[in-house]
Amino acid sequence: MSGVDTEPAGAGSAGSGNEKTFFGHPRGLANLFGVEMWERFSFYGMLGILPLYLYFSAADGGLEMDRGTALGIVGAYGGLVYLSTILAAWIADRLFSAERTLFYSAVIIMIGHLALAVLPGYAGVGAGLLCVALGSGGVKANATAVLGTLYSEGDERRDAGFTIFYMGVNLGAFVGTALTGFFQHTVGFHVGFGLAAAGMALGLIQYSIGRSNLGETSRIVPNPLPASRRPLVALVFVAVAVACVLLVLTGAVTAQNLGDVAVWVAGLAAAALFVILLTSSRVSSVERSRVMSFIPMFVASAAFFALFQQQFTVLEVYSDERLNRDLFGWEMPISWVNLINPVFILILAPIFATVWAKLGHRQPSTPMKFALGTGVMGVAFLLFLPMAGGEGNTSPLLAIVGILATFTVAEMFLSPVGLSLSTKLAPQAFRAQMVALNYLSVSLGTALSGSLAEYYSTDGEASYFGTVGGVALGIGVLIAVLSPYIRKLMAGVR
Numbered sequence: 001m002s003g004v005d006t007e008p009a010g011a012g013s014a015g016s017g018n019e020k021t022f023f024g025h026p027r028g029l030a031n032l033f034g035v036e037m038w039e040r041f042s043f044y045g046m047l048g049i050l051p052l053y054l055y056f057s058a059a060d061g062g063l064e065m066d067r068g069t070a071l072g073i074v075g076a077y078g079g080l081v082y083l084s085t086i087l088a089a090w091i092a093d094r095l096f097s098a099e100r101t102l103f104y105s106a107v108i109i110m111i112g113h114l115a116l117a118v119l120p121g122y123a124g125v126g127a128g129l130l131c132v133a134l135g136s137g138g139v140k141a142n143a144t145a146v147l148g149t150l151y152s153e154g155d156e157r158r159d160a161g162f163t164i165f166y167m168g169v170n171l172g173a174f175v176g177t178a179l180t181g182f183f184q185h186t187v188g189f190h191v192g193f194g195l196a197a198a199g200m201a202l203g204l205i206q207y208s209i210g211r212s213n214l215g216e217t218s219r220i221v222p223n224p225l226p227a228s229r230r231p232l233v234a235l236v237f238v239a240v241a242v243a244c245v246l247l248v249l250t251g252a253v254t255a256q257n258l259g260d261v262a263v264w265v266a267g268l269a270a271a272a273l274f275v276i277l278l279t280s281s282r283v284s285s286v287e288r289s290r291v292m293s294f295i296p297m298f299v300a301s302a303a304f305f306a307l308f309q310q311q312f313t314v315l316e317v318y319s320d321e322r323l324n325r326d327l328f329g330w331e332m333p334i335s336w337v338n339l340i341n342p343v344f345i346l347i348l349a350p351i352f353a354t355v356w357a358k359l360g361h362r363q364p365s366t367p368m369k370f371a372l373g374t375g376v377m378g379v380a381f382l383l384f385l386p387m388a389g390g391e392g393n394t395s396p397l398l399a400i401v402g403i404l405a406t407f408t409v410a411e412m413f414l415s416p417v418g419l420s421l422s423t424k425l426a427p428q429a430f431r432a433q434m435v436a437l438n439y440l441s442v443s444l445g446t447a448l449s450g451s452l453a454e455y456y457s458t459d460g461e462a463s464y465f466g467t468v469g470g471v472a473l474g475i476g477v478l479i480a481v482l483s484p485y486i487r488k489l490m491a492g493v494r
Contacts (some may be wrong), residue, residue: 022205025161026150028218031210032143033165038203039106039139042113042196043081044342045176046132048335049184049192050074054125055384059190063121065255068454071313072259077129078309081264082443084137086269089145091138091434094225096148098142098431098472099211099218105138106204107457113197117190128193138440144435146218148423159363159420163353165418167346172199174342181335196233223282223429259454262447270298270440277430277437286491287427291434293489295416296482298441300370303475304414305445306452307377307465308407311338313399313453314464321458322387322395323415332397352412365494366421367483373414375476380406381469388461424493 054070056062065073092101112131116124147165151158176199184192225233247253253261277283277291315337319325325332356363366373383403387395418438428432456464479486487494 005307025157025164028150028210028213028215029147029161029165031207031213032147033168034210035102035106035207035292036139036143036165037168038199038206039109039128039136039201040169040172041057041144041176041199042109042172043132043136043176044173044338045180045199046113046116046193046196046314047074048177048181048316048338049189050077051161052311052320053189056091063125067317069255071317071479072257072450073255073402073451075309075313075447076258076262077133077445077451078312078450079266079443080129080133081136081444082140082439083135083262083266083269085141085439085443086273086433087134089141089269089433092142092145093221093223093430093433095221097219097221098145099214101138102142102146103207103211105142106200106207108132108135109139110197110200110204111135113193113200117197118192124193126423140236140439141436144419144423144438146214148426148431148435149215159417160353160357161417162420163349163356163412166419167349170342170345170349174346177335177338177342181333181338184335185333217318220404222431244419254489259447259450262446263451266440266444266447270437270444273433273437273440274298277427278433280427280429282429283427289491290425290493291427291491293491293493294421294434294437296479296486297367297421298372298437300374300475300479301414301418301438301441302445303378303472304374304410305442307381307445307472308411308415308449309446309449310453311341311404311407313449314456317453317456318395319400322390322393322401324393324396327397337400337404340404341408341411343404345411348408348412349376349416352416358453361494365483365487366490367479367486369413369417371480371483373410373412373417373476374479375473376406376410376413378469378472378474378476380404380410381465384465384469384491385462388465392457421493426488436454 015443024092051070051074053062054065054073055067056064058064074255088101088105092098096104108131110130112133112135114128115131119122119127130492143165147162148158151161176196180192180195183195244253272293278288319334319337323337325334327337380403383399383406387399418441419435422435422438423431425450452468
């Protein structure tokens with residue numbers, strides 16, 4: 001292809017000597033781009049129709065769940081996806097390696113989508129969402145970790161490479177949302193879920209073909225678990241699983257409070273993982289300082305995703321009840337509002353990648369990028385205010401396009417940069433678990449997006465959008481003020 005040439009490989013690359021590259025990047029990037037594209041095809045395709053499936057009437061093919069409960073479940077489910085990155089990262093660091101964990105996780109995802117497509121009612125929802133959540137967590141944590149092994153520590157291509165990788169995420173999200181939304185709208189929910197399963201199967205095929213491009217570093221278990229401790233670990237896993245089942249059976253965890261439970265679990269899990277990284281004897285003083293620097297970044301990231309992930313909760317309801325979806329006499333499917341963000345990602349990602357690569361050391365520091373991302377996200381919510389208080393499906397589609405363009409600008413400042421940052425700040429013995437800590441910020445934010453959505457109503461739009469937007473803007477300003485102190489803790493990492 002025209003984007004492949006030959007150049008010396010970096011110290012951290014998958015190859016040595018002369019290496020074939022993918023648009024100037026390690027060739028393994030192409031394989032990871034592909035598997036993440038198909039995983040996101042299936043994930044976002046399913047997520048775009050999931051809340052509708054839960055709260056639509058039986059006559060429309062849904063399960064007739066209370067809308068607030070349905071949105072809370074969607075947020076909790078999204079939080080569980082990112083929360084499961086902890087387990088997947090631990091398995092990668094201690095048992096199987098990042099690359100092998102990535103492969104087996106993709107298999108679990110496909111099984112989950114098949115369950116949603118084939119099993120009726122709540123049985124399909126329970127089994128399908130559990131498998132997709134666990135599998136997606138494994139893919140997300142370890143695809144990022146494997147990508148990090150393709151670049152040396154000082155390689156200036158890293159942020160640009162992660163941005164290209166992020167294009168794969170959004171290409172898959174766009175096509176998956178478009179096709180599953182169309183088939184749900186015209187045929188039915190289970191056909192849409194089946195299409196998501198087919199997409200993941202294609203992702204597994206292409207990934208299997210190109211696994212050799214990823215190099216041996218991604219197959220190394222950095223901190224192997226001693227054989228003598230494996231029975232104890234297995235016992236802990238069984239005990240946790242039994243405890244979860246008992247909490248459900250006794251009514252301590254219900255569909256109504258699942259969103260709030262997910263927030264608490266994600267928050268406590270993040271605190272525990274920070275403590276582990278900061279107190280481990282395998283972490284040097286420089287690495288400990290870098291982990292400390294990630295605490296304010298974690299807060300900013302959680303705040304960002306608490307708003308950004310409302311595309312699948314509040315914005316889905318807004319599209320159903322407030323948005324004028326008439327396109328020249330044809331009514332656009334509700335879930336197609338989720339196509340707008342991926343389109344802007346595909347437009348803006350190459351621009352941002354080029355800008356970061358051209359600026360090099362002159363680009364804004366990572367803390368400033370986080371500040372801009374969180375602040376701009378707050379501004380995006382404030383842009384809903386001029387339309388607040390309207391009745392029926394009167395909000396113009398063009399206005400939502402502009403707001404979601406602002407979402408995307410904020411996303412480009414923070415989300416792909418956060419992936420890159422977690423690999424740069426990671427202690428050597430906890431590479432995948434540091435990536436999991438980044439995803440825990442997404443988990444906490446996503447769970448919050450579901451809990452916050454329960455407070456949204458068309459009657460209280462002004463107070464809702466004004467409050468959450470103002471808080472996010474304030475956090476962005478605070479991170480900007482603290483930026484010099486955060487950079488000092490980062491100990492040479494930009």
